[in-house]
Amino acid sequence: MLHFSNKLTRAELAWEFASVFDELDVDQINEVLAKNVPLETLEFFACYAQDLARTQGVSRETERSLPNLLLLGYLLRVLEERLIGDTEPLDG
Numbered sequence: 001m002l003h004f005s006n007k008l009t010r011a012e013l014a015w016e017f018a019s020v021f022d023e024l025d026v027d028q029i030n031e032v033l034a035k036n037v038p039l040e041t042l043e044f045f046a047c048y049a050q051d052l053a054r055t056q057g058v059s060r061e062t063e064r065s066l067p068n069l070l071l072l073g074y075l076l077r078v079l080e081e082r083l084i085g086d087t088e089p090l091d092g
Contacts, residue, residue: 010080017076036078037071045070 008016024032033042049066052058058066 013080013083014076017079018072021072021075032075033071036075041074042067042071045074 021029021032045067049063049070053063053066
């Protein structure tokens with residue numbers, strides 16, 4: 001679980017986020033997405049991942065994972081902004 005008494009590095013925050021996210025069930029994940037990611041952003045990730053995979057010769061299996069990876073990065077950035085704001089970057 002996240003402990004905020006000490007300043008986290010970006011890597012520590014990412015690992016904590018991944019750990020918490022891994023424990024969520026599908027309904028909880030959908031709730032997180034609905035509250036934090038505009039529909040247009042979800043659509044963008046899907047299209048961008050498809051274009052990226054096509055231009056870079058990415059395997060079909062990897063292509064299916066790209067939108068989720070982009071989305072996780074986006075959610076992590078949203079979390080960073082909410083925890084520290086834009087004025088104080090995390091270490092690491």
